[in-house]
Amino acid sequence: MDKAQDMVDRTMDFGRDRIGSLFKKLFFPTLVGMISNSVLTLIDGVFVGRGVGSDGIAAVNIVAPLFLLVTGVGLMLGIGASVIASIRLAEKNTAGACRIMTHAVVVGTALTFLLCLWCLAFPSLTVKVLGSSPALERYAVDYMIGLLPCFLFLFIECVGMMLIRLDGSPRYAMCCQIVAAVFNIGLDYVMVFPLGWGVAGAAIATSISAVVGGLMVLVYFVRYSTNLKFVSMLSGPHGLAGVWRNISHMSKIGFPTLLTEGAMGIMMLTGNYVFMSRLGDDGVAAYAIACYLFPVVFSISNAVAQSAQPIISYNYGAGAFDRVHASLRVALFTAVLCGVIITLGMVAGSGYIVEAFLSTDEAAYGLAVSGLPLFAVCALPFAVNITFIGYYQSVEQVLRPLVYTLLRGIIFLIPAFVLLPHIIGNPGLWFAIPTAEVLTLLVIVAGYAVTRWRHAVRG
Secondary structure (H helix, E strand, O other): OOHHHHOOOOOOOOOOOOHHHHHHHHHHHHHHHHHHHHHHHHHHHHHHHHHOOHHHHHHHHHHHHHHHHHHHHHHHHHHHHHHHHHHHHHOOOHHHHHHHHHHHHHHHHHHHHHHHHHHHHOHHHHHHHOOOOHHHHHHHHHHHHHHHHHHHHHHHHHHHHHHHHHOOOHHHHHHHHHHHHHHHHHHHHHHHOOOOOHHHHHHHHHHHHHHHHHHHHHHHHHHHOOOOOOOOOOOOOOHHHHHHHHHHHHHHHHHHHHHHHHHHHHHHHHHHHHHHHHHHHHHHHHHHHHHHHHHHHHHHHHHHHHHHHHHHHHHHHHOOHHHHHHHHHHHHHHHHHHHHHHHHHHHHOHHHHHHHHOOOOOHHHHHHHHHHHHHHHHHHHHHHHHHHHHHHHHOOOOHHHHHHHHHHHHHOHHHHHHHHHHHHOOHHHHHHHHHHHHHHHHHHHHHHHHHHHHHHHHO
16 A cells, blocks of 8 residues: 555544544644644754854744744634534535635635745845844845745645644644655755755755645645545635635634734744844844744644644534533643643753754853743643634634734733833843733633633523
8 A cells, every 4th residue: 555545544533433532643643743844943943053153043033923924824724724624524515625625725825925926026125024133134035035935835734734634634744744844854954064055055945845745735635635625716606706705714713823823923023122122132042042942832732722623623513512522621631731841841951952052152042041941931821822712713713712812912912021021120021921821821711711601500
């Protein structure tokens, strides 16, 4: 049997199998795959930090919000498409699920292409808007231009991961992301060190890796998928109006995830400005290490939410609400466990983590070692917040996940960055993100408790 076919798993029944067993089958491949995907920029940071120095690592961090934007659009349409397609499959409407998938991939690819054209036409302006100083501009432009081919295929990979899991093949989805990460590691080393291409080489390595992952996704839907196939964009009774309606619906469901990625971009952008104002370029380089780690934290937390999503959405569509709530309980337990492990790992290993990026004789090294344990406090509340937001998305609620994402990513975060350094000094720079996450968690838990109490009273 073909090796790729061996990765296709057809044994999951979202409506009848045990919740714990289903979640486990989805979680471990999803976790490995999402960590592999987040490793793309993390690896760039490690090799650039060692091969170019703190200016290079700061420049990569300047461009990172664009990477997050593309990932966010991919996850927004991927999650929205997965939720709606799950419900269509529960309704035995396979043709409708295929239309949802096709519309998500085609429209999102077109939007990503427009972003690439903008960056190519106005590279200096783009990196300046992202917070680059004149000293970092050359590195930032080199990295961004080399990264443009990555964006198109990264989008396809992000959408495809959600839909491949829904189609019953989490192991194939995992392999797409692992293969891309392995390519990135090997190519990063060759292009940054033996070839000496610096930040541009790291960007080209990431682009090639993303192309490989995106092509594997396309091969799956052309050759291996069971339920989800590409169809004509205008198939169905409503033509262009149907495309617009489907894109609007999946965007509303998935928008909080785009906002989460956007919030990480705002976190980086705001942090870059604040760290620059108080600690200069060395502060930005130190903060960049936390920014490289944050997508990994997000990937682990999002793996919990996205493993529960097809189970929750399918059973929500089928009216099996006991299974919906059981899935949420399993996901929350896993989120708490992951959050604790991440925090302990970053606190205990801060010196080793920072040394992977920077030489010990650089000024940014000491700043990062002292700050990383403070930043690590965010992992537990963040994991629980993302799990709750994913739950509300999975049951087609739009307002709650939107509000919670705005709270943790903007409303609480920006004031924390501005005020805490004035109140407690430089440690406040590192405590800003944990503070925003804890405040958001309090709001989420209060809202969930009130809702459950109301349902019990109506009971």
